[in-house]
Amino acid sequence: MNILLAEAEFNEENFLQSVENRIPVSNMKKIATYVEGIDEISNGNPILLVDGEKQALSFGIAKFEMRSIAEPEAEMAIRGPREGFTESIGVNTSLLRRIIKDPALKMKNLQIGKYTKTKVVISYIDGLADPGLIKEIEDRLNRIKIDGVLESGYIEQFIEDNPYSPFPQMLFTERPDVVSGNLLEGRAAIFIDGTPFCLIAPVSFFSLFQSQEDYYDRFWVGTFVRSLRFLFLGISLFLPAIYVAVTTFHQEMIPTNLMLSIASSREAVPFPAIIEVIIMEIAFEALREAGIRLPKQVGSAVSIVGALVIGQAAVQAGIVSAPMIIVVSITGIASFLVPRYSMGLTVRLLRFPIILLGGAIGLIGVMLAFILIIIHLSSLRSFGLPYLGPISTLRKPVFQDTLVRSPLWKMDYRPHLTGKYNPRRQKENLKPGPKHHSE
Template sequence: MRPFFKSKQGSSQQQGKNEQPSEFNMPEIILSKYLDVNVQMIKEMTGDSSDIIIRRLDQALGKPIHVAVIYTDGLADEQIINNSILKSLTQIQADADSSLDPPKQVLGWIKHRFLAIGQVTDIDTMKNLFDAILAGNTVILVDGTAKGISASSAGGEQRGVDEPQSQTVIRGPREGFTENLRVNTSLIRRKIKNPNLWIVDRTIGRVTQTDVAVMYIHGIASDDVVQEILKRLDRIDIDSVLESGYIEEFIQDATFTPFPTLTNSERPDAIAGAILEGKVAILVDGSPFVLIAPITIFKLFQSSEDYYQKFDIATFLRLMRIIAFVFSMLLPSMYIAITTFHQQMLPTTLLISLAAQREGVPFPAFVEALAMEITFEVLREAGVRMPRAIGSAISIVGALVLGQAAVQAGLVSAAMVIIVAFTAIAGFVAPSVSLSNSARLLRFGFMLLAATLGLFGIIAGLMAMLIHLAGLRSFGIPYLIPLAPFSPSDQKDALVRVPWWAMLKRPTLISKKNIKRLKSIQKPSPSKDEQEQEQ
């Protein structure tokens, strides 16, 4: 008795397990011959949702044939349906001779003679039917046949292409990605008109069935990297994907690091540039933020504008960004370390004025800095959440109440306010939000180190960070390329940017094959005639 009971229990558990993932998968139900049965089933399966439109006609093509036109309101383009489908079905009269065996041939007539629509496919199961209508297509079912046809009618309301909000530039294209995957792929395709730009599709999310597209240039991107990315995407088993951030956390190389091993961009030109360097873009339906992999730390300091401006200013700006990053990470901790442990480092006059300011401040420098930094982080977060209309209030509260009043009340020193303000501004210089976020987090760690061990603590922290960075990889590519491992030809586009005519090669360590960018160095020079004229 007992073993039997046990085995039964086990088997029922197993069944339960098997059923769970398929909970949202459409069962393979073949369409019925009777239209009423089909329509009833669709209504049952969608819970009679109001946006699933089922339009029944009792007479089509001038014959007494029962037809149902099914589509999803909002996804399908009503104009296409009215003009090309319903008009054809109701107004056109079928020839007299074609009345012989209506139900079986009607579908063929509709498909081959009467439907003024480009893409038409046959369907025979409920799964196909739902896939079609949920993609915005229109399904036509005819009474008497167990088949149907789906006509492409996707459209509906969509947001147009706007200027990106997060990565604005002075010079460069003004377009940004939207929430629609097809629009996004077309924005990239329009920039790279080459059949070697390949797109691999995946559907991720058991419930949401979100489309994910992987884009790369076959022949430039490293095959290993592409395979690795697809492998990691296939491994994902989650119920929903609402933004590319979901995917990012699943496929990044290291979770416990403040540094991003994938970056994202809203700019089609930045993505196209990355793809042309041999990187791989991952687009997720419903998100204007496209992921790029693999990346290196120096890429995070580059803006797409660097390539549109003159090389000298671009190089200068890149160095400025790196300096600003270091400031936003280290400035408060340096202040703490110097004022607490190493006063001898300051010139005497500066030391005296600092000491005079700090005289009335009741807290140690670390507490002072921590309080100001946390205040700033709160202000910043409030600024994001706050409705636009009260936005100006926050700057008054922040600048006057928390800055000036705090100094006058003797709670913090004026130098501290300057330090925190500059740190905050420097944090906004990084073109990549994920990079400035990592500086934001590390700042607090360094402040703690500086408060306990002074400069030695900061140096030790930097060394630990460097070891961590040297060990980090993004899809097999070392994070500190091209400084470590060093690559002489990649220096042309890392810390500095050389003029375009001298950028002979693509980054060599990312795309190992097909690295040639220019045929030869094409330094512009005045033609010989002009030179002679000048002489």
């Protein structure tokens, strides 16, 4: 479209500046190359080309349809904010700025993907985050040269420290309060346009078992719930393997009456215990996956009814024993207590090799699996930081916010691995209580 403008209304020496001052568009910028112009048009922004000018103006007036802010479905909250991120990176960063209003909150913009040209933002708090950490994240992101980025999982798989480890080395969340809490501890967040999930790095093994609601309840409640998570983590990982090992190799460890009850229930079962538990575990995992993929209206009903019907029918047909159904059910319930979905997937994956070791060499195999997991966790790093920190580093306070949740008024310092550049986060002696006035 060609537009003729009256010369008297504009300054000929700085024509673009005159246009920029007269057109009321807040998001306006100058572009100097064809590549920038093509990118702006691809993003839906019109550009103004002026005959004789070496630069053009881009007007950021593009508006795309987007999902409204709603409660996160993957991270349900009983107490806490009910708003979650959307697929718009602009909305997500604004939700974060609404919580952290300090100018120290920084945003670094990147673009990844040859064809998608996906916007990526590194967010951190200047003065809290390690500058070396931010530089490392930026270098790893700039190294990615692929056709496109469709979800945060693309980015995660390209920048994690150990891609062959089954354990997640980054945390993903769609809750702004979770991101804010981690930024205040000296970590960094990575926003990716087109996905409601934000990546957080670095993380530790214990941070993947923390929920933001742990800090919203009183510390006794938070400590109790967190202890339950670690207890049922062990049950989810090792209970089926221990059952197979004990019933196959170590029957003398079982009380006589219980052993007779288990033997009578397994009398008609044609399979050994290890085959029995693998069949039931695979069936349970298939039902759980089907419940996730099916529509919400029928997904939960299919998974629950399917488990009841298949379990009851399998016992009556003599394919599996009743104690095995109990063990698999307890194991499945225990796996639901893991608050992070990525860690829950890891637990489900590791359960099968542990069962095989327990069925092959008994409790020695179970202990061998436990030792191997500890060795592997001790060798892992998340952006250079120990995965089992702070317990592995034995830096005080070791248990302040790991296995237990200390009172907020005692957590005067940030985690030393991520907050060493500004360790103190609150004033001392904030313990609540009535004031004692001297008489």
